Amino acid sequence: TELEGLELRWIDIPLVSPFRTSFGTETARRVLLVRAVTGDGEGWGECVAMDEPVYSAEYVEGAAQVIRDFLLPRLGRGADPWKAEEAFRPVHGHPMAKAAVGAALLDVWLRARDTSFGEFLGAVRPAVPSGVSVGIMDSVPELLDAVDGYVAEGYRRIKLKIEPGWDVAPVRAVRERHPDLPLQVDANTAYTLADARHLARLDPFDLLLIEQPLPEDDIAGHAALARLVATPICLDESITSAAIAADAIVRGATSVVNIKPGRVGGFLEARRVHDVCAAHGVPVWCGGMLETGIGRAANVALAALPNFTLPGDTSASSRYFATDVTEPFVLEDGALLVPTGPGIGVAPDEAVLRALTVRTEFLPA
Numbered sequence: 001t002e003l004e005g006l007e008l009r010w011i012d013i014p015l016v017s018p019f020r021t022s023f024g025t026e027t028a029r030r031v032l033l034v035r036a037v038t039g040d041g042e043g044w045g046e047c048v049a050m051d052e053p054v055y056s057a058e059y060v061e062g063a064a065q066v067i068r069d070f071l072l073p074r075l076g077r078g079a080d081p082w083k084a085e086e087a088f089r090p091v092h093g094h095p096m097a098k099a100a101v102g103a104a105l106l107d108v109w110l111r112a113r114d115t116s117f118g119e120f121l122g123a124v125r126p127a128v129p130s131g132v133s134v135g136i137m138d139s140v141p142e143l144l145d146a147v148d149g150y151v152a153e154g155y156r157r158i159k160l161k162i163e164p165g166w167d168v169a170p171v172r173a174v175r176e177r178h179p180d181l182p183l184q185v186d187a188n189t190a191y192t193l194a195d196a197r198h199l200a201r202l203d204p205f206d207l208l209l210i211e212q213p214l215p216e217d218d219i220a221g222h223a224a225l226a227r228l229v230a231t232p233i234c235l236d237e238s239i240t241s242a243a244i245a246a247d248a249i250v251r252g253a254t255s256v257v258n259i260k261p262g263r264v265g266g267f268l269e270a271r272r273v274h275d276v277c278a279a280h281g282v283p284v285w286c287g288g289m290l291e292t293g294i295g296r297a298a299n300v301a302l303a304a305l306p307n308f309t310l311p312g313d314t315s316a317s318s319r320y321f322a323t324d325v326t327e328p329f330v331l332e333d334g335a336l337l338v339p340t341g342p343g344i345g346v347a348p349d350e351a352v353l354r355a356l357t358v359r360t361e362f363l364p365a
């Protein structure tokens with residue numbers, strides 16, 4: 001069937017607590033949602049770009065313009081997710097903008113065929129174990145309180161944000177408090193190869209991995225670092241496609257991969273990254289970008305694929321939001337249930353959406 005148009009919807013959703021990473025602190029999210037309208041109905045996608053280009057080069061206003069001026073015109077009235085991926089290929093970069101449109105088209109395509117994201121992608125389990133990401137805090141006691149709370153909630157893995165000056169001490173404190181807890185760290189590119197000896201001081205704490213210690217374009221640097229530290233290196237920002245995942249793996253730059261559909265251009269490519277990593281015996285886990293229930297639902301379905309063998313940043317809605325845009329995702333025995341309804345299996349609550357909406361714009365195909 002034909003595409004009638006895309007609705008862009010900007011929402012402001014507050015965070016339950018400030019979230020500090022090596023590139024800044026967030027207290028609320030400006031989120032761009034995309035609703036695809038076709039003759040078959042509608043589908044939803046969430047653009048994971050932040051308000052400012054500090055995680056990667058994309059940002060909300062830029063993504064909206066790329067969708068309006070460069071992606072939608074290339075779709076014409078086409079609504080086929082594969083043809084859309086092909087139509088977007090001449091546009092360089094902008095994976096998060098592409099992924100948001102692609103997810104909305106895939107959602108409406110699957111709803112029309114009464115097929116869930118999980119069935120379509122190849123989910124092999126009904127629930128996925130949840131990890132949780134813990135931001136940089138003002139003090140170690142404050143960090144320990146936060147970690148204790150998440151462990152009490154049942155989270156299966158803790159990820160600590162680190163940066164120079166906040167790394168060995170907080171990791172040591174958490175490890176001493178929780179000797180058997182699956183634990184990993186995320187540097188968000190905050191270190192250099194000169195920090196190798198310092199990062200090796202994390203080796204005694206039995207971490208699952210060190211995520212993206214170096215800048216995203218430094219594949220060779222991560223390969224050199226992997227030879228200098230014992231803890232496995234995991235890449236996030238560096239992995240923008242299945243081909244790049246394969247290159248990073250064969251060059252010894254990464255032995256675990258964080259998959260984020262928005263970072264790689266969409267769910268079709270995310271599955272290719274999963275498959276390439278599986279072919280190399282490299283485990284993957286599902287990263288997070290503080291998604292609302294719309295993006296979270298699709299991520300949970302992806303995280304149920306066979307090679308997602310590590311808990312991801314697929315936390316409960318309450319980790320970030322007092323009120324989610326959809327029915328909240330709730331931790332059950334430390335896991336989230338994979339939605340079974342058609343498409344992403346969830347829908348935004350109209351009243352909540354209206355209350356959070358800053359602006360909408362309908363773009364006719």
Ligand SMILES: O=C(O)CCC(=O)N[C@@H](C(=O)O)c1ccccc1
Nearest residue numbers: 021055133188287288289290291313
């Ligand atoms: O649980 C979540 O959704 C967030 C997990 C997380 O730490 N995301 C990090 C990241 O670098 O992966 C991030 C934080 C803020 C903005 C972008 C990314």
